[in-house]
Amino acid sequence: MTKTAALDFSQKTQQQESVQTGKAQKPVQLHEYNNPDPRLAAAAADYARRPEKCVIVAPNREERDELTQLARADLYAQGKLGRIAHAVPVLLEKKDESRYRVEAYEPGDKIHYRKGSSIEHIPNDSEATVISTKPKGNLLTVQIDTTRDEITYSPSQLRAQTRESRLYRGEVREIAEGERVRFTTADREAGVRHGDLGTITRIGQDRSMTVQLDSGKMAELSHEKTRRIDYGYAVNGSQGVRADRIIATGDQLSQRNLQSVSPEAELAMHPGSTAASEAQSNKNEAVTPVIVQHQPPVPRHDYGIGF
Numbered sequence: 001m002t003k004t005a006a007l008d009f010s011q012k013t014q015q016q017e018s019v020q021t022g023k024a025q026k027p028v029q030l031h032e033y034n035n036p037d038p039r040l041a042a043a044a045a046d047y048a049r050r051p052e053k054c055v056i057v058a059p060n061r062e063e064r065d066e067l068t069q070l071a072r073a074d075l076y077a078q079g080k081l082g083r084i085a086h087a088v089p090v091l092l093e094k095k096d097e098s099r100y101r102v103e104a105y106e107p108g109d110k111i112h113y114r115k116g117s118s119i120e121h122i123p124n125d126s127e128a129t130v131i132s133t134k135p136k137g138n139l140l141t142v143q144i145d146t147t148r149d150e151i152t153y154s155p156s157q158l159r160a161q162t163r164e165s166r167l168y169r170g171e172v173r174e175i176a177e178g179e180r181v182r183f184t185t186a187d188r189e190a191g192v193r194h195g196d197l198g199t200i201t202r203i204g205q206d207r208s209m210t211v212q213l214d215s216g217k218m219a220e221l222s223h224e225k226t227r228r229i230d231y232g233y234a235v236n237g238s239q240g241v242r243a244d245r246i247i248a249t250g251d252q253l254s255q256r257n258l259q260s261v262s263p264e265a266e267l268a269m270h271p272g273s274t275a276a277s278e279a280q281s282n283k284n285e286a287v288t289p290v291i292v293q294h295q296p297p298v299p300r301h302d303y304g305i306g307f
Contacts, residue, residue: 029268043249043270044070047233048078051180053214053244055197056234059252064234067249071233075178082176086203091168091227093184099167100156102133102140110168111142112185115161120153122161173231177203181211182232182241190219195241197232214242 031042044067047056056071058064075081091110098104109130116124121144128142131150141152155162175181179200186194192213202210207223221229235241246265251272 029266031268031270039249039270039272040066041070043067043247045074046247046268046270047071048074048080050245051075051080052199053197055182055232055241055243055246057237057246057248058234058250059236060250061236063250064236067234068231071180072231075180081178082203085174085176086207088173088175088207088226088229090171090173090230091184092171092230094167094169099162099165100159102135102138102155104167105130105133105140105155106169107132108170110170112166112168113161114164114166117153117158117161120151120158120161121147121149122151123147173229175200175203175209175226175229177201180232181229182235183228184230185228187219187225187228190221190225191217192219197241197243214244 031039040063043056043058047054047067048071051071056064056067058067072081076083094104094109107130111128111130113122113124113126113128116122116126122128123144123146127145128151129145131141131143133140138154138156139152140155141150143150177200181198181200183192183194183196183198186192192198192211196213196215198211198213198219200209201212201218207226209221209226209229211219211221211229213219244265245268247268247270249270249272
């Protein structure tokens with residue numbers, strides 16, 4: 001049974017799933033606002049109150065970016081985020097583009113090949129850096145990281161390799177001790193899964209890191225492996241994320257964004273006006289939301305964040 005009852009679940013389905021699981025659904029907190037302006041600040045403050053094993057689900061990318069900075073500011077004000085931030089290069093997956101056309105690639109992008117090609121001398125489970133693209137002929141030139149060999153090929157002709165590959169772009173994150181992070185790829189050696197959340201407890205001079213996972217394990221990352229982390233405050237949806245507390249916010253919230261939430265997890269909803277109307281119209285007796293009303297915003301600290 002998922003925690004999306006306040007959004008879109010029929011009473012019949014909920015009752016059936018409750019019988020199947022034999023587990024009681026925790027109450028859903030539904031936050032309402034007299035003024036919609038403080039919604040993001042309130043959601044970030046809710047997160048900062050108890051950030052361990054917690055994540056914010058927000059469908060809108062711009063709101064996720066703002067929520068991340070608001071949550072970081074709150075944690076910084078509480079002394080939970082280190083005063084010294086390090087510029088850390090990270091790799092973020094590019095998912096919304098057709099990888100069969102070279103227009104999806106840019107110099108400096110990273111490609112992870114799950115399946116190699118003996119003809120093009122691409123090893124299995126290898127990585128390469130994009131060197132250049134040539135739209136005429138749809139040609140892509142890459143350099144294999146392990147061998148330093150340069151290879152030119154058409155992604156549309158190596159369809160199997162392209163289909164099973166992953167494409168990443170490089171960005172820079174300001175990371176401090178105490179930072180909440182999410183692993184963007186699995187790492188067997190470090191003992192982490194894709195989507196695992198944790199808190200950075202140490203940053204070395206060589207940019208190596210120690211991360212305490214929410215599972216309780218400690219992961220040691222070399223400076224090369226730190227490329228596979230990102231901020232762990234806000235995500236698009238619950239799939240692949242393991243958290244005990246979920247804070248959901250946004251006008252575009254839907255059942256799809258929350259379909260993988262564990263029935264044992266706490267769920268607090270800070271919906272926008274559209275999602276709030278949907279939540280109210282779909283709530284039922286199987287899971288009765290606990291309504292929390294918010295008054296107009298008042299300043300909370302020097303970061304200019306108020307609710």
